[in-house]
Amino acid sequence: MSSDRVLDINLLGNPEAAQTTLATGLPDSVKPVIDAQDVTLYVGDEYDPKQGVTATDDRDGDVTNLIQVTANDVDTSQVGTYHVTYSVKDTAGNIATKTITVAVAERDWANYKVGNVTDIKLIMPGATTIEGQTDYDFNSQIPEGTKIYAEAVRTNDGFNRSIGLAEIKYGTGTFSITVYKNVKLAEGDKIGVYLSAINGVEAKSGPTFMTVVSANGPVSE
Structure with missing residues (x-):
């Protein structure tokens, strides 16, 4: 509560007068x-x-x-x-x-966060690779023995179907996923890429970055 004391005086005899506020300063x-x-x-x-x-x-x-x-x-x-x-x-x-x-x-597997895909380069129809960036760099503090993978899935009908997997380049955070030979990417295909962390028999997955195959320009969500 402020140590100021505020005194309000309604000016008498003049109903149109504004209210005057006098502040008397006390020691703070x-x-x-x-x-x-x-x-x-x-x-x-x-x-x-x-x-x-x-x-x-x-x-x-x-x-x-x-x-x-x-x-x-x-x-x-x-x-x-x-x-x-x-x-x-x-x-x-x-x-x-x-x-x-x-x-x-101590940073251990229990409190370890998988991380995020932060960008995917434009994917054109017929592309055989999917390239992008993650938030993994030299400051990521990956627990010893952990491998990080970027996996691409096609979700056209709402189901995630794997179309490629690659280990990310720790230090730069980049990835380049080679699309499986039996997969043909067409304009409008919905593509998601997420990170998986594997440490021994334990595994975790991160959020999915969504984009689409486009013949005209980048479209992502």
């Missing part, structure tokens, strides 16, 4: 409020302690740009529980502090 003793939440990271993640952290003050408004990180022992190179402390001061000199917990966990 209200601290700003820091909005910062506990964070869970995985080994190897990058961490910016100020990302998503904001602060507001009842008189100064948004004071996010005044936030200082006064303590930070986070080490994302190893598993552990760490802490970050923030401080912010308003123009009246009121200081607020807040400490959050940052947990760094």
Whole structure:
């Protein structure tokens, strides 16, 4: 609640007069409020302690740009529980502090995300390859022993029929799927490509990127 006291006076004798508001300033003793939440990271993640952290003050408004990180022992190179402390001061000199917990966990198969196909090059009628891009690069933190495959399916009648499979090029994230010899791609064919991750006997699949075979230009959804 603001420490300002607001006094409203209705001007008497003149019903047409506007309401006058008088604000009488009292000493500001209200601290700003820091909005910062506990964070869970995985080994190897990058961490910016100020990302998503904001602060507001009842008189100064948004004071996010005044936030200082006064303590930070986070080490994302190893598993552990760490802490970050923030401080912010308003123009009246009121200081607020807040400490959050940052947990760094081992990245394992249980919390591993398969990833996404981010783009597919234009597919023309009669094409024998399907090429595209995924979000896999050198920062993807693929668990050791995992293989990532891009699989193309034709879904003209609502059923997914595999028309090609290829391992993605980890590091660049690119893939080039050679269409099976018995498959003839025609204009209007609906093609979906998704990623599969295989680690030993465990497997996961990601979301499907849809496009169509087009003789005129790229069409995707």
